[in-house]
Amino acid sequence: MRRxxxxxxxxxxxxxxxxxAVRIGEVFATMHAHSFEMDDVQTLCMDLSNPDQIREQIRTLRPDAILHTAAWTDVDACESDPNLTDRINRQASVIxxxxxxxxxxxxxxxxxxxxFDGRKGRYKETDVANPPNVYGHSKLNAEHDIRVVCPRAIIVRLALVYGxxxxxxxxxxxxxxxKLRKGESVILFEDQYRTPILVQNTADLLLELIQSDFTGLLHLGGPDRVNRMEFGRVLARAKGLPEDKLIPTSMSMLDLKVRRPLDASMDVSKARHILKTPLISIHEGIKSI
Ligand SMILES: NC(=O)c1ccc[n+]([C@@H]2O[C@H](COP(=O)([O-])OP(=O)(O)OC[C@H]3O[C@@H](n4cnc5c(N)ncnc54)[C@H](OP(=O)(O)O)[C@@H]3O)[C@@H](O)[C@H]2O)c1
Structure with a gap:
């Protein structure tokens, strides 16, 4: 059995x-601040700011495959502590x-x-990256350094995940x-484009990738390039919730503390070409939630 x-x-x-993953092998999964339990999954605490612990745990477990999803993902918090962001998102990934x-x-x-800075949109793997914030820089620097120490790594640039x-x-x-269920209004950007991907679809695709012989860089997102307002409308319709509670706004009009890309949509044709698992549309994905 693969570990x-x-x-x-x-x-x-x-x-x-x-x-x-429990369907295909023996699974060990890490946690840090939030503990969890899951059938057939052995959990362990891993602190990404502790290199010795990371090394010791991996050397003890001797896995056949590692899917590294842990990261500091709070974009606003990352902006206020670039050193810690680098430690968690780049240095730990390199170790x-x-x-x-x-x-x-x-x-x-x-x-x-x-x-990506979001000026162009529909980004391909060959497009030049230019992160707009500390979080994005830490991810791009991690990509670069991972390739140096582990040339056969799979690096997946993931789109916005929903579900x-x-x-x-x-x-x-x-x-x-x-919010819609509580009858509250939801303010959504009409000018921020992404290619959202359903979390279950993401997991299937990542597991297919790790079992394949693919190496290198891959963009993974859903097939639809939508703004937040369009996504909200599809969700409201699918769930029978009031669309008139969705209030459009513009990100470019706001003075945001942390810069975010306007159009970070990705071209996912390479993923489509190499993977058998279909990329699920937002209509299908939202219905399945
Ligand atoms: N979700 C998205 O829309 C999205 C989009 C693009 C890329 N990504 C990337 O996809 C990956 C997964 O994202 P996600 O949405 O699943 O993130 P998430 O829900 O925020 O989970 C982050 C995970 O990292 C762990 N973690 C955070 N700080 C840690 C530390 N110092 N030491 C050890 N573990 C730590 C957390 O553990 P505890 O909670 O137990 O502390 C948690 O298990 C990340 O690399 C993220 O950058 C996500």
Whole structure:
């Protein structure tokens, strides 16, 4: 049986990956501030700011595959502490990648569509990245350094993820639905474009990738390029919730503390070409939540 180590099991993506991975192997998943339990998953505490602990845990477990989903994902908090962001998102990723290379095990690390400044949109893997904020810089620097220490790594730039968490994390789709159910208004950007991907679809795609012989960089997102308002409308219609509570606004009009890309949509044709798992549309994905 193959042994999988999933960092960030207590998070949104890692939780879903862990739940699906039990069908194909022995699963170990890490947590940090939030503990969780899951059938057939062995949990362990891993602190990404502790290099010795990371190395010791990986050397003890000797996994066949590592899916590194753990990261400091609070974009606003990252902006106020660039050193800690670098430590958690880049340095820890490099240590895990080094260990994966020593063990000669499959290694997949998650990056983000936020490595792009959002001026162009429909970004391909060959487009030049230019992060707009500290979080994006930490992800792009991690990509670069991972490639140096682990040339056979799979680096996935993930789009905005929606759906419901099973262990932790919070998604924007959940927040929209909760507010509409309470009869509250939801303010949504009409000028921020992304290619949202359902969390379960993400987990299936990542597990297919780690079991394939693919190496290198891949953009992973859904097939639809939408703004937040369009996403909100699809969600409201699918769930029979009031569309008139969705209030459009413009991100470019706001004086945001942390810069975010206006159009971080990604071209996912490479993922479509190499993966058998279909990329689920937002209409289909929202219905399944
Ligand atoms: N969600 C998205 O829309 C999205 C979009 C693009 C890229 N990504 C990337 O996809 C990956 C997964 O994202 P996600 O949404 O699943 O994130 P998430 O829900 O915020 O989960 C983050 C995970 O990282 C762990 N973690 C955070 N700080 C840690 C530390 N210092 N030491 C050890 N573990 C730590 C958390 O553990 P505790 O909670 O137990 O502390 C949690 O398990 C990340 O690399 C993220 O950058 C996500």
């Amino acid at each position: 999988f180590l999933i960092t960030g099991g207590s998070g949104l993506v890692g939780g879903h990956v862990a739940q699906k 895990i990648a080094e260990e994966a290379a020593c063990l000669n095990c499959r290694f997949l690390a998650l990056s983000s569509d936020m490595v 419901n968490p099973i262990t932790g994390g919070r998604t924007f789709s959940q927040a929209i639905e909760e």
